[in-house]
Structures are given as C-alpha cells and as structure tokens.
Amino acid sequence: MDTKTSAKTFTVLVSDRLSNEGLAPLLTNPQIRLIEQPITEFTQPDPTVEALIVRSATQVTEDTFKTLPNLKIIGRAGVGVDNIDLEAATKHGVIVINAPDGNTISTCEHTFAMMITLLRNIPQANESVKRGEWNRKKFEGLELYGKTLGIVGFGRIGTELAARAKAFQMNVIVFDPFLTAERAEKFGVTSGSLDDILRESDVITVHTPLTKNTKGLIGQKEFEQAKRGVFILNCARGGIIDEQALVEALETGQVRGAALDVFEDEPLQNHPLKNFDQVILTPHIAASTKEAQRSVAEQVSSEILAYSEGKPIIHGLNFPHISSDAFEKIHPFYELAYKMGKMSSTSMRIPVKEIELVYSGKLAENDTAILTRSFLNGFFKSRVDSYVNDVNVSFIARERGVSLSEKRNQEETGYQSLIKAVITGEQKTFTLLGTSNQDFGLRFVKVDDFTVDFQPSEHQLFIKHNDRPGVIGRVGQLLGNHDVNIATMQVGRKSEGGDAMMILSVDKEMDAVTVEALENVDDIRHVTVLEL
Known part of the structure; x- marks a missing residue:
C-alpha cells in the first residue's frame, strides 16, 4: 500500500506486517508517505525511503543500506534489536530506535495472572474437571490478601506489579540495590535486601536483566534461606533462577509452587520441571498480547513522526556516524570515561542520587557531551533492566531520578587532561579521578581519599x-x-x-x-x- 504521495513528504517503509492501529500516527499525517512492502521484494534501490519500520522478521543488514541509500532512521516495533546490524546502521549514519516499554503492561499482567493461578491451583483444577472429576478439597488455594510479595528488581515492570499487588492489599518488599528511599516511598513499598526478601516473602518474583551478577541469583542457598512453602515466579529472563536448584526445592517442599515463562534453554524440551503438578509453564508469552504489539508499533510510529518534524529522539539505540578523525581525537578519554563509569557503579552498589562530572585541562576546551554519555553508559549498563547505550543513558538517568551535572575547570590540576567523577548516594559519596596520555595510557589517579596510579x-x-x-x-x-x-x-x-x-x-x-x-x-x- 502506498499512501499520501506529495511533493513534501517523508517516506516510511513498513517491511513487516503491522496493524493500522499501530501505524495510526503515520497514517493520519498528510506529510507522511507510507509504503507497506517487504524489503526483500525491492528489485532496485529506492532513494525516496527515509525511514524503515520492522518487527523481527526483516533482517537489517549491510545490503539494506544499499537498497535504501537515503535511509535516516530505523524503528524496531519491539524491544530486542537482534535482527538489526547496529554497527552497520551507525556507520551509515542511520539512527535505530525501539519501544523499550511497550510490553511493560502485558508482562506485568502475565506475571500477576501467573501468581493468582499458582496460588489458586486454577490450571490443575481445570484439567481435573475436564477429566470428569469434581474434587473441591484437593484444589484448596491461598488468598493474595495479606501475603507478602517480594519483587527482585524495580524497573518498569516491577513498579507496575507493585501497584497491582497493593490494590490486592498485599505487602510489597523490594530488593533493588539502586532503589532510593524517595522512590520506595513514592510507590508505597518497603526496600530491603535479598535476604529480607527471602526471609519475609510468601511469593517471590524476579524482574532484573540477565547479567553475570544476576545469573543464578536465586539458587540452592537462597531457596534454603526462603520461607518454607514459598512460591517462585520468573517472567523476566531465563537463568536468573537456577532451574536445577528449583527442581530440588520443589521436591523437598521448600518451594510450594512455581510459575515460569522464561527458561535457561528455549524452547523447553525434556525438563524435570514438567513433572510437577504445582508448576505452571508458559512458552515465553508474557509480552505477547494484541495491545502490546499495537503499543510498540504506536511508539515507534510516533517517534518516527517526531523525527520527521525535527524533534529529538528519546529511544535511540545508536549514535549517528562521526568521522574517524574526530573519534580518534577523543577515543582515549571516551574509553576512560566508560571505565570510570563501570568502576563508579561497581563501587556504589547503593541508591545513587547525583552524578557530577568535572573536566579539567585541555578536555575543558572541548565539547564533552559524548564523554559524559560514555560515563553514564558504563555506569548504568549493569544497573537497569533495559538496553543501555550512549544515546539513551540521559533518558535512563532521568527516569531513575539521578541528577546529572557537568562542569569544566580551567584551574591547574597537574594533569594535561583530567576527568573527575563524584557519585552521591543516600549513605555515602564515591570519588574517582582519571586521566590518559600517549605514554602511559589510561590511568586512575585517585579513588576516594586515596592517591593512586593504576591502569584499569x-x-x-x-x-x-x-x-x-x-x-x-x-x-x-x-x-x-x-x-x-x-x-x-x-x-x-x-x-x-x-x-x-x-x-x-x-x-x-x-x-x-x-x-x-x-x-x-x-x-x-x-x-x-x-x-x-
């Protein structure tokens, strides 16, 4: 379908099938020319296309940029971007965006549905009745009212889940190393440690990214610490919960029941979890609702429309291409800022309120925005449950309530160029100073009150x-x-x-x-x- 062709149009190609509801922001704008056609059907380059929208079927490769030589922006109607070559897009100066919160509600609701059905034995009762049985006593369940829900990870989905649990008059305790007291109070939850979650919760649900720190986060030791008869939910990432340890805890009755939508290896094959009546398994469908699919398409369509009107991008995943000469000049400090961000984050595994970056010496004479973004990228990479890069880090900082200040200092520091980072949290402040030069490479020269000189x-x-x-x-x-x-x-x-x-x-x-x-x-x- 080709609509609204005029002399002053912005042409958008929709390569995968999307509903008209999802494309409504573009369909209703007279300045948008919309083409709905798989890119694989193009027999020659089309220089008129400036924007591309895909789901997961279309593979965006180097050849895509030959077919669409004037492409400026790609929208992924979903969260993951595995089907898009981000490096190639950046090289060609093409911005890539996605819809990181489009499936928040659907995943939250699926988790809540799993929790209710788990405590009320609904799947088992359903199968029993279909077999011609009528055993009311066997399927006696538990109420959510008055129970304690432990949420591990308090990002978008965790906060939505807490709101629904509060409506059911559950007590909500949250483990998130970066949850500030103000944010916990705002959502009416109690902030606690993982030990607190294990000790006090009747139901535990995980909503964190899968990283080296969270892989196997709840394993044998954690199950032993938990209340006997606890219920376990995972609609986040396979691997956060140690599945073998879960099987053993189910066998002993330490875990009364579990509901999982994600697994270490998918699709799930011959797995011992299938042998338990008190375990509910779904095939990674938490985000699979009509509304979620419409929502991600609407978000991407709206942002592409905003881009066509010269407005800023919010959910960008890459930087437009910069010249190799320009990048070569800043590369050492770009890498230094990223590593300083990682060390600062690792050293401050507590809620953070403010990040202050001070650039001194020759650095103070230049535009340091890209260095600030690199620092934030390193800082937030392992702290949040969404894709993090140089483009979206400022948005992530604002969303998490972290204030950012950037200063330039012309005073003599003893170094040709110096970056100072001051991270302020609820209980302490962390300070890190770093520099770089051609002879000695990247160096950290001060950590808190300790003068040091070491290479990361x-x-x-x-x-x-x-x-x-x-x-x-x-x-x-x-x-x-x-x-x-x-x-x-x-x-x-x-x-x-x-x-x-x-x-x-x-x-x-x-x-x-x-x-x-x-x-x-x-x-x-x-x-x-x-x-x-």
Missing part, C-alpha cells in the same frame, strides 16, 4: 582494609591458594594504622568463593570486584 584492566580487586602488618601478605597467600595470579598491586593509606587500600590486577575473573574468603580475612573491611 579486565580483572581487578579493590580492597579496603585496616593498616595492619601482614594484611597484604595474607591476601597474596589466599589468592595463591585459590590459584589466582596477581599481575600488579598498588597499596595506599591515609595514615599509619588507619584506613588503607590495595588495588590488584589478577589474571582471571574472581569467583564468589574466593571473594568470600577474602572478606573473611582479618582487618579487611570491603572487597569490590572490578571487571573493567
């Missing part, structure tokens, strides 16, 4: 301890016993016998057992694992 590497440990004889030796011996080789070490102290620190570069990623052993060493106060 892939695997590092930041250890705060009391300045006592033998602490460093005990750390070295322990790491050796755990087959961890130390590449470099830097130590520092504020005063003799007072606060001290050591930063170690090691040859491999630290496992939880080794970290726990370090934390039990006398006079060690805190161990932070840095993957930079």
